[in-house]
Amino acid sequence: MELRVVCFLIGMLLIQGSDQQSAPRKKPQIKKASDVLSNAAVEELQKQINDIVAEMNLLKEKQALQTVCLRGKKIHRKCFLAEPQQKSYHMASEDCIAKGGTLSAPLSGLENEQLTQYVRESLGTDTQVWLGFNDMLSEGVWVDMTGSAVPYKNWEASSRSPQPDGGTSENCAILSTSSEGKWSDESCRLERASICEFKIV
Ligand SMILES: [Ca+2]
DSSP states (O other): OHHHHHHHHHHHHHHHHHHHHHSOOOOOOOOOHHHHSOHHHHHHHHHHHHHHHHHHHHHHHHHHHHHHHHHSEEETTEEEEEEEEEEOHHHHHHHHHHTTOEEOOOOSHHHHHHHHHHHHHHHOSSOEEEEEEEOSSSTTOOBOTTSOBOSOOOBOOSSSSOSOOOGGGOOEEEEETTTTTEEEEEOTTSOEEEEEEEEOO
């Protein structure tokens, strides 16, 4: 009898042991950050992360602009970058937009001078480039790429036919280095070199 009892007890112990081994181990419970931190603290952290991401994007933008400025020319609050390949006005404009800029649009006599100088240096002394001005929508009403009125104009006035003189067949503006940076109207379908400008934030 005693032996049977001992065997029974050993058997029970073995079964218990094997049960313990096969039982799934409890995973250590990791508390979520939200369990530990208050909602306000989580919101504050989220805000800080958002701020860092925004700052990083701004830095990336500035870095990209600096790269453009290094390749092109930096003037006050703008960088110019020459595109020697001749394209129609629309193609040139779209390509500038794809790079994050717009067709160059000088806003003052000084800017026009700096742009003309850059065109001479980068594309030659007898070059015409598209400007970001056109009168497509309303003949004679010259606007920039945002549709705003052009604040500064530098039309060629000393030639036999003062510019603009093309009427509805010439609705896009060009700048010529051969005429000291003066502007003319031109058919938008013609192919010309261009300068993209990038605003520095
Ligand atoms: Ca016109």
